[in-house]
Amino acid sequence: MTEIWDNVYSRDESFFGENPSHFAVISFSDFNKQRVKKLLELGCGQGTDTIYFASNDLEVSTLDSSSVAIKNLERKLTEKNISIHTRHFDARRGIPFSNNSFDAIYAHMFFNMQFTDDELKFLFSESSRVLKNHGLLYFSVRSNKDQLYNTEKKIDSNIHEINGFQIRFFSKSQIKFFLSDYFEIKNISEDYEEPASLYLVFCYKK
Numbered sequence: 001m002t003e004i005w006d007n008v009y010s011r012d013e014s015f016f017g018e019n020p021s022h023f024a025v026i027s028f029s030d031f032n033k034q035r036v037k038k039l040l041e042l043g044c045g046q047g048t049d050t051i052y053f054a055s056n057d058l059e060v061s062t063l064d065s066s067s068v069a070i071k072n073l074e075r076k077l078t079e080k081n082i083s084i085h086t087r088h089f090d091a092r093r094g095i096p097f098s099n100n101s102f103d104a105i106y107a108h109m110f111f112n113m114q115f116t117d118d119e120l121k122f123l124f125s126e127s128s129r130v131l132k133n134h135g136l137l138y139f140s141v142r143s144n145k146d147q148l149y150n151t152e153k154k155i156d157s158n159i160h161e162i163n164g165f166q167i168r169f170f171s172k173s174q175i176k177f178f179l180s181d182y183f184e185i186k187n188i189s190e191d192y193e194e195p196a197s198l199y200l201v202f203c204y205k206k
Contacts, residue, residue, distance in 0.1 A: 018048065019048060020048050020049050020051075020052035021048070021049055021108055021193060022191065022193065023049075023108050023138075023140050023191065023193070023198070023200055024048075024049035024052050024053065024106070024108065025052075026200075027106055027138045028052070028053060028056060028058075030136075030138070030202070031058065031103075031104055031136070034103075034104070034136060035103075036058065036103040036104045036136065037058065037059055037103055038058075038059045038061075038101065038102045038103045038104075039053055039058045039059065039060050039061070039102060039103065039104050039105070039106060040060075040061050040062070040063075040095075040097065040101070040102045040104070040105045040106070040130065041053070041060060041061070041062040041063070041105075041106050041107065042062075042063055042091060042095075042105060042106070042107040042110045042123075042127075042139075043063070043064055043065075043091075043107055043108070043109070043110030043113070044062040044063070044064045044069060044070075044073060044086070045064065045066075045069055045108075046069060046072065046073070047062075047069070047072070047073035047076060047077075049106070049108055050062050050073060050084065051073075051076065051077070051080065051082060053106070054077075054082045054083075054084045055080075055082065059084075060084040060085070061084065061085040061086075061087070061097070061102075062084060062085070062086055062087070063087050063088075063089045063091055063095070063096075064086075064088065064089075065088070065089065065090045065091070066088075067088045070086050070087070070088045073086060074086055091123060091126070092115070092119050092122070092123070094122075094126055095123075095126040095127065095129070095130050097130045098130070099129055099130065100130070100131070100132045100133070101130045101131075101132075102130055102131055102132065102135060103131075103132055103135055103136065104131070104135060104136035104137070104138065105127050105130070105131060105135070105136070105137045105138070105139075106138050106139070107137075107138075107139040107140070108139070108140050109140055109141065109142065109196070109198070110139065111123065111139055111141050111168070111170075112141040112142040112167055112168045112169065112170065113166075113167075113168065114155070114159055114166040114167075114168065115168065117178075120178050121178060121181075124137075124178055124179060124181075124182050124183070125181070125182060127182070128182035128183065128205050128206075131205045132205075133205065134204050134205055135204065135205045136202075136203070136204050136205075137183055137201075137203050137204065137205070138200075138201070138202050138203075139201050140191070140198045140199065140200050140201070141168070141169075141170045141175070141198065141199050141201070142167055142168070142169045142170065142196055142197070142198060143169065143170065143171075143190065143196075143197040143198055143199045144169045144170060144171045145190070145197050146169060146196060146197040147195070147197065149169045158170070158174070170199060172188055172199065175188060175199060175201055179201075179203060182205065182206060183203040183204060183205060183206060184203055184204055184205075184206055185201065185202070185203045186202045186203055186204065187200075187201075187202045188200070188201050188202075189202075
């Protein structure tokens with residue numbers, strides 16, 4: 001999984017475009033209302049959302065398993081004179097922060113990577129651990145309403161190989177299953193970010 005993304009970011013630093021995602025913009029609006037100060041981003045990728053958050057006075061820490069992504073982001077941050085905490089790390093080994101460290105966690109299309117069910121449960125458990133009491137978890141995942149769902153090679157019941165990427169698609173019931181032990185769901189909405197149909201999930205730590 002990491003090698004694929006290293007190759008992508010080595011070829012094209014703007015693979016996902018130059019502007020923050022729609023999800024980042026609406027998440028930030030709510031972070032403001034909820035007085036979020038300390039934010040953890042899981043899977044920063046090329047860092048457009050990361051830079052957007054940090055440029056709007058959030059104290060941001062971010063993790064990504066791609067060393068190329070982290071190096072590219074650190075260079076951009078230096079150019080923009082923005083300071084955040086970046087770390088090259090595989091979150092499947094655990095989230096490397098202490099308990100109750102963050103007001104919110106943000107993850108845009110991170111959880112639909114090639115994670116097993118057990119790895120996802122662990123990641124949501126770890127997310128709960130590092131969040132403060134009633135801390136926010138806002139994330140997006142590929143929806144089972146996506147036009148590419150069930151059209152390409154199936155790796156297992158929920159993961160498909162599409163254009164060389166192994167992607168997990170989620171139903172609403174699966175999202176609720178993975179969150180049930182750790183989070184209360186505020187809302188699940190639908191969105192489209194070409195070419196992906198998404199569920200946007202807004203929840204908070206129990």
